[in-house]
Amino acid sequence: MPAHRRPLILSSLAHDIHASAARWALRASGIDATWLSSLAEAELGAMSLHCDPDLGLRMSGPLDDASVGTVWYRRPRNPESFPRAQAGDQPFLRGEWGRFLKNVYALTDQGADRLWVNRPAAAAMAENKLIQLRAAHHCGLRFPPTLVSHDPAEIRRFVQRHGRVVYKPFLTHTWKDAETGRMFSTYARIVEPAMLEDDQSLLHCPGIYQVYVDKRYDLRVTAIGDRYFAARLYTQHDDGFVDWRVPQNTQGLQAEVGELSSADQAKLAALMRELGLVFGCIDLAIDGNGDAHFLEVNQAGQFLFIEDLLPSLPLLRAMSAMLAEGRPDYSLATIAKLSYAEYCASEEHREWWARASETLKDRTPAAAGITLE
DSSP states (O other): OOTTOEEEEEEOOTTOHHHHHHHHHHHHTTOOOEEESOTTOGGGOOOEEEEETTTEEEEESGGGOTTEEEEEEEEOOOOOOOTTSOGGGHHHHHHHHHHHHHHHHHTTTSSSOOEETTOHHHHHHHTOHHHHHHHHHHTTOOOOOEEEEOOHHHHHHHHHHHSSEEEEOSSOOEEEOTTTOOEEEOOOEEOOGGGGSOHHHHHHSOEEEEEOOOEEEEEEEEEETTEEEEEEEEETTOOOOSOTTSHHHHTTEEEEEOOOOHHHHHHHHHHHHHHTOSEEEEEEEEETTSOEEEEEEETTOOOHHHHHHOTTSOHHHHHHHHHHHTSSSOOGGGSOSOOHHHHHTSHHHHHHHHHHGGGOSSOSTHHHHSOOO
16 A cells, blocks of 8 residues: 555544554554544545536545545544534534435445445444344354344243343443442343343333353454454353353453364355455354354454454454555555554553543543453
8 A cells, every 4th residue: 555545543432442553553654544533523624525417426525535545434423513603503513414424424435446444334234233144144154043022922932932042232231320329231141031021121122132052152253354363252260151241251351362164264254245344343152063153243343352362363453454555455564563562552552541531430441442342
């Protein structure tokens, strides 16, 4: 990739350690990278969409600029406040910006040739768990029978038919008890009989119900372009767990380099192609026979905690190389031999974290870098 084609990182989280680490690795390799919260930031410049009956559709502005080689569509956020506008105009402006950017994101195949990690339309579609499972079915991947429902009768029949079933929320949510200050979060858990007693409780909240895989271990596969990095996850007591993201599990979480068969990797590559993704964090459950069962892919997942546990996996270097070259068949040699551990020990990290952590209750780097999603 020519030096003048810079990567653009879109993430609205000031404490996004993935964005910070990638920018550091790119700059340390002589590649300038820009990190913005969204395409609406003034630093990027104004954008326009043109549609002409003779010439067709075109863009002008930053996304028509060949100097931007890659866009990491990580966790952007539409603009929410406009300092120079009247209070009554704020909702209108938020709505108009949201619709304008939706048009822009829908047309990412226009303008200069560049890699999106991932394309906004594909990223939004891949957030749908049933779309993922349909693609897994098309690609020949094993996965547990799954029901998505808020129908009490259907849910009870599913549990009765399959026995041990796991409930999963569509998205992890956290509550704070106003009286005690305790925090409660939704994670995957085994369905217990008491959970199915109240019709109104089930009717009020749709959920994902999936047959439990009697697994030997979890395999976390980080797909970065054409490279697939597998890590076996387990607790320090190795006594099994339903969801390794649960805090009491993550405190003792350990990892070792995992094995991914060529057949399973080919199926995962087919899955990523069908979903239109060039990056994703894939969760597999490995059963007693060594067979892999697909659970989900997080198209904007966290991966630096894996390199923290397994420094031999060059995940930061791989992502930075793909962003630098703007292609999935990148070379690691594009990026200097830098690691996540070196980033965490750098002065740039210390200065960034001093600023980024100011608004966080938990002011440890783990709050940003090892957020287990």
